[in-house]
Amino acid sequence: xxxxxxxxxxxxxxxxxxxxxxxxxxxxxxxxxxxxxxxxxxxxxxxxxxxxxxxxxxxxxxxxxxxxxxxxxxxxxxxxxxxxxxxxxxxxxxxxxxxxxxxxxxxxxxxxxxxxxxxxxxxxxxxxxxxxxxxxxxxxxxxxxxxxxxxxxxxxxxxxxxxxxxxxxxxxxxxxxxxxxxxxxxxxxxxxxxxxxxxxxxxxxxxxxxxxxxxxxxxxxxxxxxxxxxxxxxxxxxxxxxxxxxxxxxxxxxxxxxxxxxxxxxxxxxxxxxxxxxxxxxxxxxxxxxx
Amino acid sequence: xxxxxxxxxxxxxxxxxxxxxxxxxxxxxxxxxxxxxxxxxxxxxxxxxxxxxxxxxxxxxxxxxxxxxxxxxxxxxxxxxxxxxxxxxxxxxxxxxxxxxxxxxxxxxxxxxxxxxxxxxxxxxxxxxxxxxxxxxxxxxxxxxxxxxxxxxxxxxxx
Numbered sequence: 001x002x003x004x005x006x007x008x009x010x011x012x013x014x015x016x017x018x019x020x021x022x023x024x025x026x027x028x029x030x031x032x033x034x035x036x037x038x039x040x041x042x043x044x045x046x047x048x049x050x051x052x053x054x055x056x057x058x059x060x061x062x063x064x065x066x067x068x069x070x071x072x073x074x075x076x077x078x079x080x081x082x083x084x085x086x087x088x089x090x091x092x093x094x095x096x097x098x099x100x101x102x103x104x105x106x107x108x109x110x111x112x113x114x115x116x117x118x119x120x121x122x123x124x125x126x127x128x129x130x131x132x133x134x135x136x137x138x139x140x141x142x143x144x145x146x147x148x149x150x151x152x153x154x155x156x157x158x159x160x161x162x163x164x165x166x167x168x169x170x171x172x173x174x175x176x177x178x179x180x181x182x183x184x185x186x187x188x189x190x191x192x193x194x195x196x197x198x199x200x201x202x203x204x205x206x207x208x209x210x211x212x213x214x215x216x217x218x219x220x221x222x223x224x225x226x227x228x229x230x231x232x233x234x235x236x237x238x239x240x241x242x243x244x245x246x247x248x249x250x251x252x253x254x255x256x257x258x259x260x261x262x263x264x265x266x267x268x269x270x271x272x273x274x275x276x277x278x279x280x281x282x283x284x285x286x287x288x289x290x291x
Numbered sequence: 292x293x294x295x296x297x298x299x300x301x302x303x304x305x306x307x308x309x310x311x312x313x314x315x316x317x318x319x320x321x322x323x324x325x326x327x328x329x330x331x332x333x334x335x336x337x338x339x340x341x342x343x344x345x346x347x348x349x350x351x352x353x354x355x356x357x358x359x360x361x362x363x364x365x366x367x368x369x370x371x372x373x374x375x376x377x378x379x380x381x382x383x384x385x386x387x388x389x390x391x392x393x394x395x396x397x398x399x400x401x402x403x404x405x406x407x408x409x410x411x412x413x414x415x416x417x418x419x420x421x422x423x424x425x426x427x428x429x430x431x432x433x434x435x436x437x438x439x440x441x442x443x444x445x446x447x448x449x450x
Contacts, residue, residue, distance in 0.1 A: 033337055075349075077349060100425065101426075104337055104425065190425060
C-alpha cells in the first residue's frame with residue numbers, strides 16, 4: 001500500500017471537513033475489510049484514510065419507536081448480539097451473521113457493505129426490503145436516499161465528493177410483517193453469493209392475506225436490485241403456493257445476471273426463483289410469529 | 292509524506308509503545324516492529340485467519356486492522372496464551388490430538404478457539420466448525436482440529 005495519512009475525527013463536523021478538503025483523495029474507513037484490501041491491491045487509491053469509528057453518529061445503534069438507527073461504522077457483531085435488534089430485524093441478522101467469518105463480522109459494517117457497493121453485498125437486500133434509508137452528510141448538509149438508490153454500479157455509490165454515509169435508518173417493523181435473506185453458495189461459510197434474495201412481507205391481521213411485499217436481489221446484476229414487479233404482484237393476494245411461485249418467476253425476470261467464475265446466467269435466474277420462494281415462505285412464517 | 296505515528300496499546304496485558312507508518316497493518320506492526328512473530332501472514336486479505344488476534348474482546352484478522360487503529364486497544368496474541376506455568380489447555384489438546392502439521396495456521400486457530408471456549412466452553416461440533424470457518428488449514432483436513440477443540444472444551448469445563 002502506498003503511504004497514507006490517517007485521520008480519526010471525533011465529531012461529524014470534523015469528519016465532513018476532512019472529506020470536503022480532500023475530495024476523492026479521502027477514503028472513509030469503517031471495518032476496513034474491503035477498503036484496506038482494495039488500497040493494498042491498488043484497486044482504490046487514497047491520500048487520506050479517515051477512520052469513522054470515533055464519530056458518535058456513526059457508532060450509534062439505537063432501536064426506538066421510529067425504528068433502527070444503524071450508524072454506518074457499527075460492526076455486524078454488535079447488530080446480532082443486540083437481542084432487541086435481533087428480535088425486531090431477523091432478516092437483517094440473517095445477512096449480518098453470514099458475511100465472511102467471525103473475524104470479519106467483528107469489523108465489517110452494514111454501512112461499509114453499502115458504500116463498497118458490491119453487487120453481492122449480503123446486507124444490502126434486507127436493508128432495501130426493510131425500507132432502509134441512507135442518511136448522508138456533506139458540505140451541503142443532510143440528505144437521505146432510499147437504500148435501493150444508493151448503489152449505482154459495481155463498486156460505485158451515490159455519494160458525492162466530500163459526502164459521508166452517516167447512518168442507515170430502518171423503519172419500525174410493521175405489525176404482522178416478516179423479512180428473510182438467503183443466499184446460495186457452494187460451501188457452508190466464507191463465500192460470496194452466487195445469488196441472494198431478501199423478502200419482506202406484511203400480512204393482514206388474520207395472517208392469510210399479503211398486504212404488501214418487497215423483494216430485493218444480490219449478485220444478479222451490476223447493483224443490488226429491488227424487484228418491484230415481483231413484490232407488487234403479491235399485494236392483496238391470499239398466501240398461496242401459486243402467488244409465491246408467480247413472485248419467484250417475476251423476481252427471476254428482474255435479474256440481469258452475468259456468467260462468471262461463480263455461476264452462469266441460467267443458474268442465477270433459477271436461483272433467484274428458488275430463493276425468492278424460500279425467503280417469502282420464511283418471511284410469512286416470521287410475520288405470523290411461527291419462527 | 293506522512294511520518295511515523297506513535298501508538299500506545301496493551302499487548303497481552305503489557306503496555307506497549309511502537310512507531311509505525313499509517314499504512315502498516317497491525318499484523319506488520321506486531322511482527323516487524325514489536326517483534327512478536329507468532330501471528331502469521333497467510334493471505335493478507337482476511338480470508339485465511341492465520342493472523343487472528345483478539346482486539347478489545349473480539350477476534351479480528353490483524354492484516355485488516357491498521358496498526359494506528361490499535362491506539363488505546365487491548366490486543367491479545369498467541370504469545371499471551373501460554374502462562375509461566377506451561378501451555379494453555381487448548382495448546383495442550385492441540386498437541387495431544389495432533390491438530391497441526393506445518394503449524395502456520397495454528398496460532399490463528401488457537402486464538403480463535405480461546406475466544407470461543409472462554410465464552411462457550413460447551414460449544415458443539417457444529418458451533419466449532421462455524422466459529423472456525425474463517426481459519427484455513429491446508430494440512431489436517433480439520434477433523435483433528437475440531438477434535439482438539441472439543442477436547443479443550445472438556446478440559447476447560449473441568450477447570
